[in-house]
Amino acid sequence: MLELVGFDGDDTLWHSQDYYDAAQAEFERIVGRYVDLADARVHDRLLAIEAGNIHVFGYGAKGMTLSMIEAAFDITGGLISSGDLHRLVGLGKEVLAHPVELLPGIREAVEQVAARHRIVLITKGDLIHQQAKVRRSALGDLFHRIEIVSEKDAAAYAHVLRECGVEATAFAMVGNSLRSDIAPVVALGGWGVYMPYHSTWSLELEPGFESGTQRVIEIGDAGGIAAAIEQVALRAQ
Known part of the structure; x- marks a missing residue:
């Protein structure tokens, strides 16, 4: 039987990636202003620096900001002005302060699932920023448990399931990232409800995992969550 349903936060419950894309x-x-964007491969070089810094800074706006400062200095050969570096710090602050806007229909969807199943919020990133987003979302009271983790891998999910006293086969995760929300849960023997967001950070892409399996249901928007969870519940019997 399905005993526990997990929800991702960013780009599953509320909009997030759009603010990072704008930054x-x-x-x-x-x-x-300093280099030719195409010749300098600015996008790729920033992404490489972010990937290398994850194990040091973790995920979120603060890590992004520090990586942008490092990348800007590297790409411009140290020519970037102090004023522009200050502007990059400001970009990070703007992302940290962005309003929490729920995806259309998500409150109703979470309430529908919570009426029939125990639910937990599992999100990753900077602790202070994620706590603030949960608070601003006004969804926190719906969840049996809120877990903010530094990485969403099989070990992290296994820890949450042990804390909740639930086997992986009785757990389903709802999220927008195959890499973070779906693949680790399926690897443990659990279930996934995959709800893609219109924009995904390159480091969250999981080309080696296919969503079209018996253990994963793909939906288009929040309106399909409750029905997908009930489908999972039938399959999990």
């Missing part, structure tokens, strides 16, 4: 666009505009 990156502004980063490229600033760096473009």
Whole structure:
């Protein structure tokens, strides 16, 4: 039987990636004053620095900001001005302060699932920022448990399931990232409800995992969550 349903936060419950995309666009505009964007491979170089810094800074706006500063200095050969570096710090602050806007229909969907199943919020990133987003979302009271983790891998999910006293086969995760929300849960023997967002950070892409399996149901928007969870519940019997 299905005993526990997990929900991702960013780009599953509320909009997030759009703010990071806007910050990156502004980063490229600033760096473009110093170099040719195409010749300097600005996008790829920033992404490589972010990937290398994850184990140091973790996920979220603070890590993004530090990586943008490092990338800007590297790409421009140290020519970037102090004023432009200050602007990059400002971009990070803007992302941290962005309003929490729920995806259409998500409150109703979460309430429908919570009426029939125990639910848990499992999100990753900076602790303070994620706590603030949960608070601003006004969804926190619906969840049996809220877990903010530094990485969403099989070990992290296994820990949450042990804490909740639930076997992986009785757990389903709802999220927009195959890499973070679906693949690790399926690897443990659980279930996934995959709800793609219109924009996904490159480091969240999981080309080696196919969503079209018996253990994963793909939906288009929040209106399909409750029905998908009931389908999972039938399959899990």
